[in-house]
Amino acid sequence: MTSGTPSSGDVVIEVTDLMIRYGDIVAVDTASFVAHAGEVTVLLGPNGAGKTSLVEHLEGYRPASGGQARVLGLDPVRDHGTLVQRVGIMLQDGGIQPAIRPQEVLRQYAGFFPNPLDVDDLLGGLGLAHCATTTVRRLSGGERQRLSLALALIGRPEVLLLDEPTAGVDLEGREQVRSTLESLRCDGVGVLLTTHDLDEAERVADRVVVIDRGRIAAEGSLAEITSHSDNSLQFRCHGSLDVTALAAALGAVVRASGQHSYTIDAPADPDRIARLTSWLAEEGLTATEIRASGTRLEDVYRTLIVTHDHDGTDRSTGGAS
């Protein structure tokens, strides 16, 4: 990783054993991952997982308590003055005066960069031309988010750090954000965006980094992350379950994949599901949530978060599905 202009595929963000603490609270715990130029990397995790803390370190707002991060080869805090020329950011909320107009604030930020994008082109491209001279306080949530994205783009950044860019954005706005991300990807910009929205992650991500309680639970391309969950059947069951006996009954490998949760490494065909439930019934056990893992990121995501739950607190799913 160099501090020169990156080309597609170059590592633009490298996080190594990063720790961020607030007093006794560990917000980010030995996190490591990379993001590349010309790719959209999605930092996916539930609320409170440490996404914003991590991104705010990359933006130079928060010091690291341990480990390190490099953006374009530079230290985000120490080299903040250099990075602000090359990195575009979008805060999770706010950052814009309610009394200002989109055109004004874009012209203001355009004045901060040597070679900014054209303000009117940007407004048009993000579907904001109709409200260019409306004060921000009168904009919808989605319009504000897109304005915030426009501010991140105005200086032709090499890296974009977007914290929940589609939160509160309507469907049409999401399409606009997605097509903007697509053209940035083609231009070789490295994008790191955070979301708790699986659907969004699945649609835009080249690479997914799953974070839970400050720890990276999985990292890889969408294909890599979803591949190792192919052909497996998962269920939760309270009570003592004899894994070996069940494995014998089903003729497949059965693993405990977390407290009260188990994975059967075999295709989830109807026959196997039937045999599982009848075996459980014979043992006087009840399964909660029997799920066949497909290639949906949602399943992987849930599994990862459940597997991560070593202290047994159940917050893995929103009820049986």
Next chain:
Amino acid sequence: MSPYASQVRTELALATRQSEQLLVSLGIPLLVLVFFSLVDVVPVPTADAVDYVAPATLALAVMSTAMVSLGIGTGFERQYGVLKRLGASPLGTTRWVAAKTTLVVLTEVVQVAVLVAVAFGLGWRPPVTGWPEAIGGLALGTLAFAGLGLLLAGTLPGLATLAITNGLYLVLLLTGGMIVPIDDLPSWLANIARLLPAAALVEVTTGSLVAGGEVGGWAWITLAVWATAGPLAAARWFRWS
């Protein structure tokens, strides 16, 4: 356009649009000047009320702009995350401070021009020799009040900044000799007031711009201490988000 010029242009556009800011920076000082020059209700030490009220109003104008407008404006910018967002742009702290300073000084120049013109219309004829001292005092006062305003803006939530700054404005307006000379206050209150920047600045402007007047040495000391301590405290405790 340079980052600094871009920031100044934006701040100017916003400032002229917010009428409540104009009210505080121009409306109230003008009202005080005209009303208390024409209506003889306060015991001023000069024969013509305007001779005392006009220089006192210049001090009030500086307090309005440097403490109230700057403080409240910055407090809300901080609350809205505007300062945080600017922190991730190439503008930088130095240019941000320079742009704010430019705006405060520009506003003060307009205020002084308008107030002096109106005061002249009301018959004010200050000694020309007093101006250098008065302008020096207004500059120190600007530093002192800006320091106070930014200290509040950088440490409190936006609404608390609004409330406390306005409260402080009223207290300093009443105890600072801006309407009622501090010699007419109870002596214990006058003694406290002499330690505060408002009374010190009024002492400098009235002492230098009233014919035959002189500035008490205490006023320069008080003002210099506030002009140093205020900005230092603001720089030390100001939080951007």
